Amino acid sequence: MRHEHIETNSGLMILLILAVISIGGLVEIVPLFYINETVEKVEGVRPNTPLEVRGRDLYLREGCYLCHSQQIRPFRDEWLRYGHYSLAAESQYDHPFQWGSKRTGPDLARLGGKYSDQWHVQHLKAPRSVVPQSIMPNYPWLLTTKLDYSDVADRMRALRATGVPYSVTQAEYEANVKKFGQTVADQLDISQAEANLLKEARDKNFDGIAGQVTEMEALVAYLQSLGTMVNFSQYNDDEFVKFR
Amino acid sequence: MSDPTQNAQQKPGEVQTTGHAWDGDLQEYNNPLPRWWLWCFYGTMVFGVLYWIYFPSWPVGGSWLKGVGTVDYTITDKKTHQAKEQEYRWNTRSLLLSDLNEAANNEKRKTMLAQVRAASFDQIVKDPKMMEFVRSVGKGLFGDNCAACHGSGGQGVVGMYPNLTDNDWLWGGATGQIHETLVQGRKGFMPAFGAVLKPEQLDDVAEYVLTLSNEAKPSEASARGKEIFHGPVGGCYYCHGADAKGVPSQGAANLTDKIWAIADVPTQKTLQDKKAVVKTFVTKGVNNTRIMPAWKGRLNDDDIKLLAVYVHQLGGAQ
Numbered sequence: 001m002r003h004e005h006i007e008t009n010s011g012l013m014i015l016l017i018l019a020v021i022s023i024g025g026l027v028e029i030v031p032l033f034y035i036n037e038t039v040e041k042v043e044g045v046r047p048n049t050p051l052e053v054r055g056r057d058l059y060l061r062e063g064c065y066l067c068h069s070q071q072i073r074p075f076r077d078e079w080l081r082y083g084h085y086s087l088a089a090e091s092q093y094d095h096p097f098q099w100g101s102k103r104t105g106p107d108l109a110r111l112g113g114k115y116s117d118q119w120h121v122q123h124l125k126a127p128r129s130v131v132p133q134s135i136m137p138n139y140p141w142l143l144t145t146k147l148d149y150s151d152v153a154d155r156m157r158a159l160r161a162t163g164v165p166y167s168v169t170q171a172e173y174e175a176n177v178k179k180f181g182q183t184v185a186d187q188l189d190i191s192q193a194e195a196n197l198l199k200e201a202r203d204k205n206f207d208g209i210a211g212q213v214t215e216m217e218a219l220v221a222y223l224q225s226l227g228t229m230v231n232f233s234q235y236n237d238d239e240f241v242k243f244r
Numbered sequence: 245m246s247d248p249t250q251n252a253q254q255k256p257g258e259v260q261t262t263g264h265a266w267d268g269d270l271q272e273y274n275n276p277l278p279r280w281w282l283w284c285f286y287g288t289m290v291f292g293v294l295y296w297i298y299f300p301s302w303p304v305g306g307s308w309l310k311g312v313g314t315v316d317y318t319i320t321d322k323k324t325h326q327a328k329e330q331e332y333r334w335n336t337r338s339l340l341l342s343d344l345n346e347a348a349n350n351e352k353r354k355t356m357l358a359q360v361r362a363a364s365f366d367q368i369v370k371d372p373k374m375m376e377f378v379r380s381v382g383k384g385l386f387g388d389n390c391a392a393c394h395g396s397g398g399q400g401v402v403g404m405y406p407n408l409t410d411n412d413w414l415w416g417g418a419t420g421q422i423h424e425t426l427v428q429g430r431k432g433f434m435p436a437f438g439a440v441l442k443p444e445q446l447d448d449v450a451e452y453v454l455t456l457s458n459e460a461k462p463s464e465a466s467a468r469g470k471e472i473f474h475g476p477v478g479g480c481y482y483c484h485g486a487d488a489k490g491v492p493s494q495g496a497a498n499l500t501d502k503i504w505a506i507a508d509v510p511t512q513k514t515l516q517d518k519k520a521v522v523k524t525f526v527t528k529g530v531n532n533t534r535i536m537p538a539w540k541g542r543l544n545d546d547d548i549k550l551l552a553v554y555v556h557q558l559g560g561a562q
Contacts, residue, residue, distance in 0.1 A: 034303070037306070075340060076344055114542065118534075119392065122404070233541060237319045238330060238332070241332050242332075243337075
């Protein structure tokens, strides 16, 4: 094809540019689809409960990811500050994953259990009341807005379409019992989503307001689950070197 | 329009042009790339190939090129507690392990840690060298894990998170007690007396509590409050002790000093306001709202030991 022909025909040029650029992407990405060896085999990683699903949605809605990453990299300083580096297996049910690289605030990948629920409520409502130097915005409405959980089952169905094992049929439920145990499998049953959400909110009362399910409830439930699923004391420190 | 090919015929000593001409006379030289630049370019290609070979790189089939570089590291097996030396192929994870125990400044840290691990709390506190180590490492650990609640200097937030610098302790300020606080976490609990005592009784007992720290003078009301405090009606002495100096095993506060962890008495100006904050507090009590997380499992045993000593010296304590 003549050079001049391409240069003077912008439609054709756009198509050819797209073709050339996508080669780079495809060569890098497609082979990875066929590699399972990089995903560590660990116990304990489960999909989010219905309440955590809603909490995660709020995390996205409020743009927390703009300042917080959820990926601890395998560097010495990060290991000392945050704990064990993140595993691929830990975000296998996370769609889209929240790894990120923007750290205006600290990484949150191992946040669960670090603080009390009360601290989170206070900190989200008014960060400077507990950390005077903080530049994190206030999120007071989380505590005053009732959580809309009417569509939580639909949201779980959407995640199921991306491969998260929330169950619809009896066979799927039983497969989950085998894989995750009864307690977790019950939480993954889409037909029970709303009841499970309300039960978790009532039992754990993350927002500290009895008898009410606020957006804060869901967000704190999600935050308290981060990075807690794998029990690293079971594994030697070099257990995961072979996956890279 | 001039003929674009006109200049293409090279005269001696002149650089060739690309042969195009725009706007009549605008032309472009066709200089060859400088030789040094070309060699650098070829150099990057060679570097790229060597890099692929040495480090993990391309996906191939269901696996990937693993590279040929290796890394040595030592880890302690969690089951047998034996240190084992390993060599593994280079990747960021094995590199981390070697960084963790082989970085030069880590050697010093390792010997200090071994000393601290072997020493008793008393020995650590008496040894200036170990204390220097505790202070430098403890400061970082405290900042990463504790400062969000207790404040960057350990000063706390009245009513929410105790001040760790005042040498007044709910759960005890001996290194062993602080260590226990860190390992298992703490949960302050005091019953809500709003439903147990009548409003007048609450007033009386609040007045009595204030006399304990000389905030109020003994009065008829405080005498009635004293009976409630030390009798079966209030039963306050059960947790706070007959001398009201607190009982560390209960996490109950010392009520006889000027230091207040929860009821914000010192910032109130009038006796009336002081009484009001004490009364409000006793009415509501503490249930599931003041939680100190457990750090066992989250931090390793060495870090917890270091922190216990660090917090102990923050309070300047015995």
